[in-house]
Amino acid sequence: MEQGSAREDSWLSYAGTTPPGVPSARVHEQARGEHTHSEPPAPRTVQRHSVRGQILDALRAALVDGELAPGQVYSAPALGARFGVSATPVREAMQRLATEGAVEVVPNRGFRVSERGPRELAELAEVRALIEVPVMLRLARTVPTGHWTALRPLADATVAAAAVGDRASYAESDRAFHQAVLSLAGNHQLVQVADDLHRRSQWPLVSNPATRRADLLADAVEHTALLDALIARNLDVVQSLVREHFTGAES
Structure with missing residues (x-):
């Protein structure tokens, strides 16, 4: 099993009844550097693709909001720490964003947010x-x-x-x-x-x-x-x- 999967399950346990593929409020709060102090619901089992989907939605929201600045390079481990998950689902989500033209792959560094005019x-x-x-x-x-x-x-x-x-x-x-x-x-x-x-x-x-x-x-x-x-x-x-x-x- 990949290292960090326990952290992913812990993070997703706060997603409550959010349907797969739909970002929970906690995802958006963490994307903005905020924290929730409400009592978390009971943990539930979530498939791995749901982790990537929720991270992808959170990253898209951060891009639209301008929180991930054009021209800046972000590493998957750093973003993973920000969301409370391992680097793997972040890297997979970033690869998807690269196909959409939102980011560019920077070898050995991470992903640069595309600069558009x-x-x-x-x-x-x-x-x-x-x-x-x-x-x-x-x-x-x-x-x-x-x-x-x-x-x-x-x-x-x-x-x-x-x-x-x-x-x-x-x-x-x-x-x-x-x-x-x-x-x-x-x-x-x-x-x-x-x-x-x-x-x-x-x-x-x-x-x-x-x-x-x-x-x-x-x-x-x-x-x-x-x-x-x-x-x-x-x-x-x-x-x-x-x-x-x-x-x-x-x-």
Whole structure:
């Protein structure tokens, strides 16, 4: 058995009833250097892939929040100590983030957080628009109103996260909303490609590591306005809102 597995089980025992693959509150608290003093629930058995999944979610949250700074190198053992787990699940999660363009492997040192500029963000927004705009316009013509109404809670979740300035929660709810919309096209490959581009566009810029709450809220409000237009089948407004949504992502 790999050394450090006992520490992983101890850390995960605080996850309570959190479903596998969903980060617990304790994970996010430790990612921010905080501690919880509440009475932990009884330990439970968790498979190894759940450890990596929760670490991956916590690292993504730290990246979106700017806690892992662009250009800085972080070692798996140091991050493992921060989360209270061995280096192995951290290293595995970082390897996954490397495939997403969030970090770069630095041999014998660890992982460097990728440095992105406005041009890369603009290019990502342009590609996303080329994919999502025509799909949304087609869906606006064909999808029954009830399907759009069912997405209202997802749009509301983005507004709620933006209102309190929770960038990590907003990033996940934003992706969930776009995934739900595109999934109505019935094309799994489309959803996967669009989601990969979306996630890459969420990593902070070097020049602006922290997105302002006002910017998040403006972006979130566009989701609710888009749903209203889709329900009303107002194609002109849908096209205008979607293009504006991606144009705003470039700035």
